[in-house]
Amino acid sequence: MITLSRRGFLAASAATAASLMLASRARAQSARISLTATTRTLDVRGRAATVWGLMDGNGRSGLVLDPGQAFAVDLTNTLVEPTIIHWHGQIPPNAQDGVPDMPMTTLQPGESRAYDFAARPGTHWMHAHIPAHEMLLLAAPLIVRRPEDVAADRQDVTLFLHDFSFKPPAEVLAEITGGASMAGMDHGQMAQGGMDHSGMNMGAVGQGDMMSMPGMDGMAMDLNDYNFDAYLANDRTLDYPEVVQVDKGSKVLVRVINAAAATVFWIDTGALTGRLVAVDGEPVQPLPGSRFGIAMGQRLDIELDVPAEGGAFPVLALREGARERTGLVLATPGATVTKVADMSDADHPAFSADLTQEAVLRAVTPLPERAASSQPMLMLGGSMMPYVWTINGQTWGKHSPVTAKTGERVEIMFHNMSMMAHPMHLHGHAFQVVGVGQTRIAGAVRDTVHVPPMGMVTVAVDAGEAARWMLHCHHMPHLSTGMMTEFAVSA
Structure with a gap:
């Protein structure tokens, strides 16, 4: 074992990482909160990397709100490019949702904008709704504490995960997409294309068959379509976690x-006993275990018991289908902290292969039982060559919205006919997972659900404010090539 050095790295990064651990006591904040989109510098494997970030008035990454505290934020853009921030997991007025030109324009360099709405409790985050900007790490935690969080005799720790490349995002997107990506300043008008697999009958396919199932061209399921230079936990690699x-x-x-x-x-x-107690900010019936899967855009709250004898305990994020890993270390006073390699001995299994975890999650507060007014099916499709990803065979700009009236219950079935999984995120709403494959369940309340290759997931949602709400895949290269539609709610 090699003893881990406590050598710090760049001061800006140290301040950022330290802010990600939440204090157990309430954090005093002024009536309005300042938030700045700005540049910052990280040390990634000994190399200085300039990235973007969202910093509060004290130079800390992200925001922590106390129980009942309103989301009263003044956002200022000090970057050289226009951008816009989406409050992922929150349900703001549509005008404050943070999607380019839906309906607000991007925030220009030097411009400030005020946001005011009731904060939704739980573990959430905020990020640019422009794929290239999110890939520049323009994102941060957004934690809204519940009264029981304050009363609980436990410590809060945030584990914020990124994939990172030293290359500019536009270059990364171009490599992934073969030039098909719209890596510019807005979602724009995407090229239409991709494969239509809607004629396949998936009724006989079980979730356990997915790993071995060949694709349309004889290829197996694709887990990763890019090898990033580093995988970060709270802005650090395991070289110096x-x-x-x-x-x-x-x-x-x-x-x-x-x-x-x-x-x-x-x-x-x-080595720590774990219980998954919330997903996407919403409590679930505790699910015991030591390994839980998480797709892009999703959140997990995991409660851990530190043994009385103490020690040092890595909590690791393992890249599916590969050997890379990242994470942090929980250590009691005086414990010896040893270095953890950033590569495992063998590839980690696929999480995207099935719905086993999703099928056993149960909401603490499910949606009320009621009949659905409509049950639209969204076919998720696409191909690697050309690299284009679609919903019902359409890309953004040529899409057909999912429609509802305010107050109506809608059940949306996501039917994935592609060989990649898709984490599907709905803005402005929380939905409940009510179907996995052909099986009805009273599953978790979420805002982002991971749909495996050749899999089906059904969610129930009660339509909210009459407005256009984005519904899209949270895999940024998929989003950038058009995998987005809208949930169009009318009065």
């Missing part, structure tokens, strides 16, 4: 946020 001091015999709530552009992870709690 964040070491969080915890007490012997204590409880720790690890709030995991997958802010990666195109990487699905397993969260491995190692």
